Amino acid sequence: MEASQSSDDFGARRRLLKAALLGGLAAAAPPVGAMAQDRNQRQDPAPATLPAPARPMPVVDARFPAEMAPGVFVLPDKRIPLVPNIGIVVGRDSVLVVDCGLGIGSAEEVLALARRLAPGRRIVLTVTHAHPEHGFGAQVFKPDARIYYNAAQRDHLLRSARTLLDGFRAVVLPPAQRHLLDGIAPPPPDQTYDGSRATLDLGGRIVEFRTWGTAHSPGDQIVLLPEERIVFAGDLIEERMFPIVPFFPPMIGAGDIDLARWETTLADILSLQPRLIVPGHGNLGGPEIAEGLLGYFRELRAMLRAAGQPGPGLEASIRARYPTWENAEYIAPATRYLSQAG
Ligand SMILES: [Zn+2]
Numbered sequence: 001m002e003a004s005q006s007s008d009d010f011g012a013r014r015r016l017l018k019a020a021l022l023g024g025l026a027a028a029a030p031p032v033g034a035m036a037q038d039r040n041q042r043q044d045p046a047p048a049t050l051p052a053p054a055r056p057m058p059v060v061d062a063r064f065p066a067e068m069a070p071g072v073f074v075l076p077d078k079r080i081p082l083v084p085n086i087g088i089v090v091g092r093d094s095v096l097v098v099d100c101g102l103g104i105g106s107a108e109e110v111l112a113l114a115r116r117l118a119p120g121r122r123i124v125l126t127v128t129h130a131h132p133e134h135g136f137g138a139q140v141f142k143p144d145a146r147i148y149y150n151a152a153q154r155d156h157l158l159r160s161a162r163t164l165l166d167g168f169r170a171v172v173l174p175p176a177q178r179h180l181l182d183g184i185a186p187p188p189p190d191q192t193y194d195g196s197r198a199t200l201d202l203g204g205r206i207v208e209f210r211t212w213g214t215a216h217s218p219g220d221q222i223v224l225l226p227e228e229r230i231v232f233a234g235d236l237i238e239e240r241m242f243p244i245v246p247f248f249p250p251m252i253g254a255g256d257i258d259l260a261r262w263e264t265t266l267a268d269i270l271s272l273q274p275r276l277i278v279p280g281h282g283n284l285g286g287p288e289i290a291e292g293l294l295g296y297f298r299e300l301r302a303m304l305r306a307a308g309q310p311g312p313g314l315e316a317s318i319r320a321r322y323p324t325w326e327n328a329e330y331i332a333p334a335t336r337y338l339s340q341a342g
Helices: 002-028 032-043 104-117 151-172 175-181 259-271 287-307 312-321 328-340
Strands: 066-069 072-075 086-090 094-098 122-126 145-150 191-193 197-201 206-210 222-225 230-238 276-281
Touching: 072 104, 086 104, 086 222, 094 104, 104 122, 145 151, 151 175, 151 191, 230 259, 230 287, 259 287, 259 328, 276 287, 287 312, 287 328, 312 328
Parallel strands: 094 122, 122 145, 145 191, 230 276
Antiparallel strands: 066 072, 072 086, 086 094, 197 206, 206 222, 222 230
């Protein structure tokens, strides 16, 4: 009996020891894959992941203007955040510059390019709207050029330039880029137009300006070349990016945005039957860019209605519906704007 008990006891202790050894070995030994990785790391000191690239400096690259029609040039934004697409339209007597970028350096590059492309012409600068990355360098043009806005844009600038400047410096630009706003003092325009449209004769080339009132911003306008059916749309249209619904109180409040009018404005732009749309940001394209944006706004409203309120779950669902679109950070302000003011 005792022997039997002893034998059982021995067997139990042996099983316990075996389990402890196996468990200990399993815990101590790295898996085969990890061993291979460790060996590789010893042989190659390179880190397993590459460091994230620094956010590109939002400076206009004026080296490669693309000629979209005779005398109609676009400086592509290269999809760099806070760099706009810039237009240069050359007439016999004058050259029109559409947007000049953010900061003194970008505006100087654009002005020098306009002089190169249109030597001896009078220079006119217009800005699609008063947001900093489109025109907060305009003072560079002041001595030589005529600055031409719509009245609402002038008023928006007078009312909000300081707030936008401070807000961009504090929360939009990373610290390493804030110097781009040093010395910026947005100048008032030399001339404005009232009402919804105006034309400018550059000499053998008529350019139209159209505005519908507050949409993406209080002073949005498009520049239309009616013969070529080219539209410079500013931030009313972005390409393969979530549109910037800039609801960032207190810097930009709901009163400076009107999404319903934005949608009717897009429909009106489409009724102009543009052949080429130059968006505020992103690649050039045809009417499909504006159609895609209209579809997005419709879907955004429907998804918000179905969800009941904004939130991370809704944002993730919207993002998943548009997997190739950039700037997903603009989904949240759009849903917040719509739930509060839309
Ligand atoms: Zn804008």
